[in-house]
Each structure stands twice: as C-alpha cells, then as structure tokens.
Amino acid sequence: MREIVIISGKGGTGKTSLTAAFAALAKNSVLCDADVDAADLHLLMQPEIRQQTDFMGGGVAVINPDLCAGCGTCMEMCRFGAINDRFVVDVIRCEGCGVCVDFCPEKAIDFPTKRCGEWYISDTRFGPMVHARLGIAEENSGKLVSLIRKEVRRLAEERGADLVITDGPPGIGCPVIASIGGATALVIVVEPTVSGIHDMERVVELAAHFRVPGMVCVNKWDLNPEMTEAIEQLAIKHHVAVLGRVSFDPAFTRSMVEGKTLFEYGEPTATQQQVRDIWAKIISSPSMNPLGIMDFKSTIQ
Amino acid sequence: MIISVASGKGGTGKTTISTNMALALGSEVEFLDCDVEEPNAHLFLKPVIERTEQVTTPIPLVDLEKCTYCRKCSAICRFNAITVVGRKVLIFPELCHSCGGCMAVCPEGAITETGRELGEINFGARNGIRFINGRMRIGEAMSPPLIKRVRSLADPAKVTIIDAPPGTSCPVIAAMNGADFVLMVTEPTPFGLHDLKLAVETVKLLGIPSGLVVNRSDIGDREVFAYAEREQLPVLLTIPFERRIAEVYSQGRSIVEEFPEWKERFCELFHKIETIIHERSTTA
Missing domain, CATH: 3.40.50.300 (P-loop containing nucleotide triphosphate hydrolases)
Known part of the structure; x- marks a missing residue:
C-alpha cells in the first residue's frame, strides 16, 4: 500500500x-x-x-479542595505555572505531566484522562x-x-x-x-x-x-x-x-x-x-x- | 497592550495584516513573530537582525554511576520519554516535556538536566519597530515552549503585535493567552468560515475580546459576514481581492508602503482595537 x-x-x-x-x-x-x-x-x-x-488524550490535574492542605508543593513543582495560589489548576496551562499528582503529600490531586476529540x-x-x-x-x-x-x-x-x-x-x-x-x-x-x-x-x-x-x-x-x-x-x-x-x-x-x-x-x-x-x-x-x-x-x- | 493576530x-x-499594521503605526510598536514553525514576518518588515539566541529546553541526563535502576523515573514520566531496560536508561529527548518529574523523583540524585535545542530567537529592529522572532529547529516537534519564550520577551511599555500560528491547538493558545485583544483574519469562503468558528471558540475560552478582518472580502460567499453579525463579532476591516495587492505581497513588499491610502486604514484599524480594549477595561 x-x-x-x-x-x-x-x-x-x-x-x-x-x-x-x-x-x-x-x-x-x-x-x-x-x-x-x-x-x-x-x-x-x-x-x-x-x-x-x-x-482520549492525556490526563489533566484536578485538585480536590477537601483533601488539599495548602502546603504549596504542587505549585512549587509545576514548571508550567498551571496552579494558582488558591490551588486551582488552569486547564489551559496544565501540560499533563502529573508531577503534582505524584508529589502531593495528601494525595489530593486526581488525574482524569479527558476526551480530547x-x-x-x-x-x-x-x-x-x-x-x-x-x-x-x-x-x-x-x-x-x-x-x-x-x-x-x-x-x-x-x-x-x-x-x-x-x-x-x-x-x-x-x-x-x-x-x-x-x-x-x-x-x-x-x-x-x-x-x-x-x-x-x-x-x-x-x-x-x-x-x-x-x-x-x-x-x-x-x-x-x-x-x-x-x-x-x-x-x-x-x-x-x-x-x-x-x-x-x-x-x-x-x-x-x-x-x-x-x-x-x-x-x-x-x-x-x-x-x-x-x-x-x-x-x-x-x-x-x-x-x-x-x-x-x-x-x- | 498586546494584540495577537490569529x-x-x-x-x-x-x-499581511500584522506587519502592515506595525508599519503603519511605526516606532511605538514591537513585533513578535510567534509562528515559529514558519516565521514569515521578517520577509515583510525586513528588520536588521542584531543578535540571535539559541533556545533549549531541559531534558534529563542520567549519571549511571549513581543510578540503581529503580525505575521511578520511568514510572513518573507520562510521556514515555525515559525508560529503564535492564542495566540501561533510555532517554527519548523528543518526547520529553521538560516537567522535571524524573529529576525530582530520583532517590539517588542521579538525574541532572541538559538541554534539547528548540530553535533560535532573533532580535532586530526596523524604523524603530522592535522585532523579535522565534525560529523552530527543523525536526523539533514541540513549538509551544519556544512560543512561550518569545512571548515572555514582550515589553509591557509598548504596543505589542503578535503574529500567531494557524490552527486552534496548543501553539495558538501559547500565542494568544494573556493578550488584550485577538484580531482574527479570515477569508469569506467555506474553509475560512469553518476554521474561523473554531478560532472564535478558542478565543471565547480564553475570554479575550476579539474582532475580525475579512481579507479578499469579495471572493467566495457572504456567510462569514452573516456569522460575524450573529456572533456580534465586529468586522474592523475588509480588504477586497486585488491582483496588485496579491502581486505586491508575493514579492515581499508591504501594502502600506506601496499604496499610501492603506496606511490610514491600518491606523484606523488599530484605533478601533484600542477603543474596544479601552471600553472593555472601563466596563470590567
């Protein structure tokens, strides 16, 4: 072919x-x-x-406010500036690397895959x-x-x-x-x-x-x-x-x-x-x- | 003030629109060519390039003396850019998104960072217009990191005109995000309209005010104008198809310099944009 x-x-x-x-x-x-x-x-x-x-594309980080202790680790680790000081993820900036998910001491971050098209x-x-x-x-x-x-x-x-x-x-x-x-x-x-x-x-x-x-x-x-x-x-x-x-x-x-x-x-x-x-x-x-x-x-x- | 042309x-x-607007306004503006895959603005602005910077993005470098092959790096990487096979660590630089996860997770501190070349950034000027463009390396797949780098060079004291890449995905977002206005350029054809709708949805998502330039406004059909009206998208300029304009463009000459009557129209276009931005900031 x-x-x-x-x-x-x-x-x-x-x-x-x-x-x-x-x-x-x-x-x-x-x-x-x-x-x-x-x-x-x-x-x-x-x-x-x-x-x-x-x-289905890659995952995107979602912070669960009930579990979040506000330690700031995610914000510090994120190289894409996708997490603001109220601990909300900017989906447009989120690169989908999941680093915040793995390093969150409270396991407060979900990483659902999303439908991309x-x-x-x-x-x-x-x-x-x-x-x-x-x-x-x-x-x-x-x-x-x-x-x-x-x-x-x-x-x-x-x-x-x-x-x-x-x-x-x-x-x-x-x-x-x-x-x-x-x-x-x-x-x-x-x-x-x-x-x-x-x-x-x-x-x-x-x-x-x-x-x-x-x-x-x-x-x-x-x-x-x-x-x-x-x-x-x-x-x-x-x-x-x-x-x-x-x-x-x-x-x-x-x-x-x-x-x-x-x-x-x-x-x-x-x-x-x-x-x-x-x-x-x-x-x-x-x-x-x-x-x-x-x-x-x-x-x- | 940042105006992104998409x-x-x-x-x-x-x-054509972004370079002519810059030339019409003259020295108060700076121009950032963010179409890093195929940058063309320099062909029309003809800046004198003063210096060039190589741009890299961090990728992991493993010290095998320290590595214990625990595979934590490969487990954290969502992009399959690093894997451990037996007593080897394989790195695929072109898949790496530079998130730094592997380096942070390595318990032995065996990972440091080196750079993957993304391309270059050129700095220059023409008639007092500050000019910057990004030029992606051939074979590099990811344009957003280079686009973001070019964007970060914008001088907040100036009027910044950005030439964005085509499409609606990550490279365009990188070129539009944070702009004060998105000027959309379309042609009145089914393809033009279809893709304009996608661009309008993208801009809405970002919450940036926008307006429309209809180029070659007398070809195709009238659907674009009907759509603009329905969407309350202001048509700020229409440019009819003229063979002499197409020919001047093909030679890399600018419309405002060849046909002086257009200089005023491009200045007017800018003033309309300024008014919209101003109205928006006072009502917000």
Whole structure:
C-alpha cells in the first residue's frame, strides 16, 4: 500500500482543494484528513459518518479542595505555572505531566484522562475516508494524527485499496511530523510568494530529515512567474521532483462554495488539465513506484 | 497592550495584516513573530537582525554511576520519554516535556538536566519597530515552549503585535493567552468560515475580546459576514481581492508602503482595537 501526504509548510496554499481534486482522479483510494486542528476536507467530501470514536488524550490535574492542605508543593513543582495560589489548576496551562499528582503529600490531586476529540470512519462519493476533530484548545494533535493514519492504513488494507491520500496540516511541528513518518511520498504545494518559498525550504528540509521523498507543485503560479521559477530551481537543488504548475483560478473558490471538487464544477478547463497532468506525474513518479512497477497487484499474482 | 493576530485557517493574511499594521503605526510598536514553525514576518518588515539566541529546553541526563535502576523515573514520566531496560536508561529527548518529574523523583540524585535545542530567537529592529522572532529547529516537534519564550520577551511599555500560528491547538493558545485583544483574519469562503468558528471558540475560552478582518472580502460567499453579525463579532476591516495587492505581497513588499491610502486604514484599524480594549477595561 502506498500513501501520499499533501503538505505545504505555509497554510492556505491550496492543500485541501488539491487533495480533493486528486481524490476525484484517484482510483481505488482511501482518504485521510490529518489536519485535525482545522480540518476542512469534509466540507468538499460531505462524508457520511459510519463510525465515530472518542479520542482520549492525556490526563489533566484536578485538585480536590477537601483533601488539599495548602502546603504549596504542587505549585512549587509545576514548571508550567498551571496552579494558582488558591490551588486551582488552569486547564489551559496544565501540560499533563502529573508531577503534582505524584508529589502531593495528601494525595489530593486526581488525574482524569479527558476526551480530547473524536475521529470518524466515513463513506464519500470518492471512497472511504478517515477524519477527526480535535477539541478546541486541546493538545495531543500529533497523537490523534498518528491514530487516524494507523486507522486509514488498516481500512485501506481491509477494503483492498492500494492508495491512501492524506491531507496534511500546515507547519513543520508535531502534527506534521506525525503526518509524514512512513509515508511513501509527499506532495508539497507551494505558492509563488516570498513566504511560500521560505516555508517550502523548511518543509523540504523536514522531509529530508525524516527521509520521505518529496515532490513540489506550484499553485497560483501566474501570480508571480519569476518566483515560480525560483521555487522550481530550489526544488531541483534539493533533489525534489517538480510536478508542474497550477494557474490562479477562481474556480477553486467557486467550487468550494458549492462543496465540490474542481472536477465537478463547470466545463472542463485548462486548470483541470494541469491538475490531471500533475496527478499522472505523481502516480507514475519513481518515489511512488520504488521498484519501477506501476501497480503491484496486476504484476504480482 | 498586546494584540495577537490569529486565524484558524492558514494563509488568510495574518502576516499581511500584522506587519502592515506595525508599519503603519511605526516606532511605538514591537513585533513578535510567534509562528515559529514558519516565521514569515521578517520577509515583510525586513528588520536588521542584531543578535540571535539559541533556545533549549531541559531534558534529563542520567549519571549511571549513581543510578540503581529503580525505575521511578520511568514510572513518573507520562510521556514515555525515559525508560529503564535492564542495566540501561533510555532517554527519548523528543518526547520529553521538560516537567522535571524524573529529576525530582530520583532517590539517588542521579538525574541532572541538559538541554534539547528548540530553535533560535532573533532580535532586530526596523524604523524603530522592535522585532523579535522565534525560529523552530527543523525536526523539533514541540513549538509551544519556544512560543512561550518569545512571548515572555514582550515589553509591557509598548504596543505589542503578535503574529500567531494557524490552527486552534496548543501553539495558538501559547500565542494568544494573556493578550488584550485577538484580531482574527479570515477569508469569506467555506474553509475560512469553518476554521474561523473554531478560532472564535478558542478565543471565547480564553475570554479575550476579539474582532475580525475579512481579507479578499469579495471572493467566495457572504456567510462569514452573516456569522460575524450573529456572533456580534465586529468586522474592523475588509480588504477586497486585488491582483496588485496579491502581486505586491508575493514579492515581499508591504501594502502600506506601496499604496499610501492603506496606511490610514491600518491606523484606523488599530484605533478601533484600542477603543474596544479601552471600553472593555472601563466596563470590567
């Protein structure tokens, strides 16, 4: 089974719109939305939820005022400033380390695990999808991403799908690291701006750090052709394959408003062809076919 | 006064709004770029960087001469960052949250602390605007400790503008907590609205007053405006989509310097924020 993860470094470059468009082109694939912080893929996929499961995160300290002797040990031990002088825990600051729990001489601190969000297995018009919703202001997004990626692989296995398409989060931190580990290849969506090229370089370094092959495509390329050129040169310098260019096209926003992918909106356009060509390049790329075999199933009986 | 610029969805224009507001106001402000995973504000403010500090977070270091392999360190660690296997103590620095529990619990005093590199903080200035940004090391997973470090450098005597990271989880909280105002930047599209709602819930949880900038205000649909009205979220500025603005942005130039009419609008945006903060502090 192969998994491609679409990331970008910088937010808002078109990851989700392109992921949805790829989903419309892919055959026998399973979708995964790993941007659990601000998941948007479902707005285009309108998934029908088949299974819903709570995501339990780490514990959070709760001081029982009836048992608390006010000795101040917890406050002294807490490195996150989460306990105030009235011995109430600030849940937002609490890191969930439990040090106060273990050191309280009165055993007055409970450490209940809390529900941090939920995750779903759904059906969409383009096949099954695994997605999640992290609670507001919650931690453990990396853990939730790892969980849903494990589930999506299991689901793909079960359904006999040979490709997972994962919509990744922005940035280079914990949810991104959790999204790319063990992936077959990354598609890095870049916009031709000073921020876009700056953030792409960091994400390319991240991919190299975790040894996942990357490929780059430039979205809205015609907003700055010189910058597009520079991005492609930089990609080549970093030994990252260049997939192609997608034009700035209001059809992306219009189709989004209607909850559709680019391919389900209006007459065939030049932009659709660009995306089709990029998808063909992804699927036939050496990173996606490490042995030079296009489709394992049809080759190996 | 601390104004944190946030959005939920990435790429809506946080950096554009925060840097242009800073440039419009000039020397009375300081700028903290807290999007430490992908800091971009320096590309637009173009500060002269005067110095750089390496930032580390404490992680345990075990003295095997003293260790009796009692496993108390591994029992207290909720993050599985330290385990004892036979006559070995394994430490996984990238899982460590620097809580100090293992060091405190060790009966032999065998654990001291060393540092894991989080990244760096750059200090600089441009036209009298004090500039600080955090830049997370590639491969580091945890951004909140570095964001908190950058936040701690805010000068209370100044107007502090913070460029926050996207999302709604711990990094954003670290960038917003303790601010006097959260300025949310969105675009009027289904993705923009969906993520804005999450951001609004986050800000409500923190109890910070907020207002909205609608960027590329004429694309997409009108749902964002309807939502803002329902939520009584004041729309403080709208910026229509203009190809010339997009192009100027793509080159790293600022709107207020290229199109002088925008300077006044960004100053006005700041005054509206000031008024809201003032009203809130007098009624509270």
